[in-house]
Amino acid sequence: MKKGYPRFFLLPGLILLIAIIIFPLLFTIRVTFSSWNVSQTGLNFIGGENWAEMARDTRYWGSMLRLFYLSFLTVAIQYALGFAIALFAWKGIAARRFFRVLWLIPMMTTPSLMAIIWRSIFTEDIGALNGILSRVGLNPVNWLTESGPANIAITIVEVWQWTPFMFLILLAGLLSLPKEPFMAAAIDGASAWKTFARVTFPMMAPISIGAIMIRLIDASKIFDSVFTMTRGGPGNATETPAAYIFQRSLQDFQIAYGSTLALMYLILAILTLTIIGKVFARLSKPRGI
Amino acid sequence: MYKVLKATFITIWSLFVLFPIMWAITTSFKPESAVVNGATFIPFLEFQPSLIGWKAILPGPDSITNLITPTLNSFIVTAGATAISLIFGSLAAYGLSRFTYGWKNYSNADIIFFFVSQRIMPPVVLAIPFFLLLKELKLLDTHLGLILVLTSGLMPIVVWLMVDFFNALPREIDEMAMLEGCNPIQAFFRTILPLSKPGLTVAGMFCVIFGWNDVFFALTLTATKVLTLPVAVIALNGTVTPYWILAASTVFSIIPLVGLAFVIERFLSRGNLGGAVR
């Protein structure tokens, strides 16, 4: 292959992306060593004070821990449910086309606007859910003011919004699977369950990994549902790093400290995702067809 | 037994998917009194439907906001960012699929991860730097400025999807074209691109969804001239939350994208979307 061609393909995109993000990224790194806040504008130099403060910030690390289970839990549920409905929509149910459209709809809605609708569903006095509960004679649930239910409420919103993402990717994957392995399994007389475990699932592994990684990245930024429904409350029971960073950066206008928190978040996220990626790669390799 | 379980599951899931949408639609036809005094569900029985929410957002004497211009802005910005991301992203993805790039210890996989990692940073902290950047470029409150910033979040998705897609296309196709005298660039545009429609459709669809639904960058980097639809709707969230107006505008703003769901389904059913994510 002639020289130069590979570059023609990669470089325009790479350069454009770098051109857009290089300044913000360098700026963010630089600003973490300054004290830019509401009354101190500009890039002075205060050394590692922000980083030291972050190390002591229990609220930040608490939100990180919370994020771990919130993101892994929601993505796991989304994956399981998304896979299940993708299998149904793949074959074997009537009116597939209708259900495919229906099940895609949540992803098409704007999360920040749907969060307002969800708030009007979960809100305890005039919300739809407690309205239904009271109609069937049950006691209202403190959806937003008790730590347990509040976390459940946020999980429900995230599952509703993003399961379709998994659904679509997995369904497209299923539709593109080659037919031969399934025929072979049928000839062997394998049960439906065995076919799934030995044929479908392993063949779906690469796609699953990609979808899970992208969802993990986006789920880790979980913000709209938290901010709109609970503001991180009760107390700090639902506060995620994105919500906490939002408060520091925009409400308190601590540009420098907020950037420090975000940069640490970026580093940890890249590390975690790399590890997860490696684990997935190892898990999926020796199997296959 | 299995059939009953399956039917139950499908029913429950479909109801769950529909519930918030139905709630938003009913709420959009409620008068204030049917919202603030406790939950109401059934029109005519529990509340008298009213058009007050819809009248507030549609042109007319009761209109409190204009959602038409923001809708146009959203179209422009989404289309622009999607187009740029698709063009540059698919080129890069093709390169990453067909050639080996090496720089020190970094491999193609690392470059792909670099693209994808652009989605990790929480947007809030990028508010000030992007603001400064666009200010220097004189692009604050312009379509182009917002398009560029959105591109940085959308191109990673295109690269991620299209690398897999191109990997699934047999290399023989390119080689055949080159045997006929094409250089790789011509081969890409003449033979690969036409075959990539399904992949580009999926990637473009994700771009449209994520671009259309962006709130934060639009809120930060624009003012009056490039007000986008979600930002205009959120600006209706005053001291007292008018759920009936917000519900109407939410329904209004998701209609264009729900149309997209039908388009995607058509592709799925024709079976040519399958290769898009392999």
Added chain:
Amino acid sequence: MFTKKVKSLLAVALPVALAASVVVITPASAGGTLTRTPGQEVSYKAYGAEYANVATTADGDDACSWYETSKKDYSGKTLRVLTHAIPNMGKPTALHAKQFEELTGGKVEVEHVSFGDLYAKQLRSYQTDTNQYDVVFNGSYQIGDFHSYYAKVPDSVTKGKGSLATLTPLYKELYKWDGETKLFGIDADRHFLKYRTDVYENAAAKAFYKSKTGKELAVPKTWKEYNLHAKTFNGYKPAGQPAGLKFAGTTEITQKGGLMFGAFIDRVAPYAKNPNVKGGFWFDENMVPQVNNPGFVAGLTDFVEATKFMPVGGKNFDLSKEIESFGRGDSLLSYTWDDAWSKSNEPTSPIKNKVKAAPLPGAEKVWNRVTKKWDTPKGGVNYAPYIAWGWSSAVTAASPSKAMAFDYLCFWANKANHKLDLTIGDMGVNPSRTEDFTSDFWVKEMNWGKPAVDSWLGTMQNYEKNTNRVFDLRVPGVSDYMTAMENAVAKALAGQATPQKALDEAAKEWNAITKRVGITKVKSAYQNVIALEDNIK
């Protein structure tokens, strides 16, 4: 042929018309399309169906009346305005922008954003020298962050025939920074108590209270009484309760990030603002935060107790929910801003004429931070109302069109507009000028009940006279301080920490903020607050 005729016709007609207009027509319309005569009726009816039922009034004789404004010509010029979401402030800003355009021929671009974004968008614009706005709206407590970016309000506005000439003395002071008026005071807020008269003025309810507690029922004078009343009547069924609605004790703002700090200050102030201790409510002379002193802890302890007597969902109420909840008749008592009051006086309100206003409750003891002891107040109750921040606006110092900007704001708040805006509850404009404090207006034009109006106006006049008042922490970084305090209070309300422990954390956080912003900066700014607290003119 035809065009020639027209031209020659015009050549004759125009000079004649012009000459005639000079001689005959006094109505002025220099730049805009709208012509006005002095004292002509002002009506909003042309501006949409939502204004169909708004009263009309005669144009004022003030410097920025409709007539005076119509003489100005701003053709070809543009103002950039940043304001709050519709309706609160957003509605009047947009309405008066349209009117101003018609009168002067200028263009007014209005951007509506949420309250939190008002703050962030402004700061971002100032800190990066972007100069995006000519006119901005804000909460007046942010003056410490913003004063250096604002232009001084000219004397022509604050004196003589200016729109703000009759602002009450308390608020004139409140909108100044280092002696200069920096905020354009379109509104004036304070917190006060709202109570249901179908309990407090009802014989059966009084007897019920006596049977439960052995005491006579009267409007609560202290927060302890407030909580006791809330507890006693939580679940009671008052005579005038809207059908099908449960009754709770108290509706309050409890959500962090939902302006809850205001509610907390109300509850704390009488425990911690000692009339005999001068030199600082929020900090002592050495800038040691007082946010965890026993006065604050006592207030928070009450607040935590009160969560038991709130309506369903009441532990997650922002200001919006507070207004909605009390306005529909959820509970016996509420406090904070005027909005819930306006809501319960609306024609469609289910509790219309069943609500009265009173000064915020006091405390039976007050902390003395100097002697480190509880003092017993003179007369048994220490009152310390919180003069909470309200909406204000300003013209930015960097604006290239300050004159036009001030003319716009001055028109916004002229006598006729102010009077009409007061009658539209959701606009967020509240009484702030001496002429607003007559009950006639509210009883006749708004059809509010006279006893209710008198209780409300009396409360506000009481605040003007009271000399033991608490003000916002008007220093740079105020949002930082308030969110730290709210976060602590939220933890205590959720039962995740004791009041003492939560506020200790807040104090630690406050020290860090002071250090971050700069102790000299905060201290010198705080002197402006002390001047208000200690009534130093």
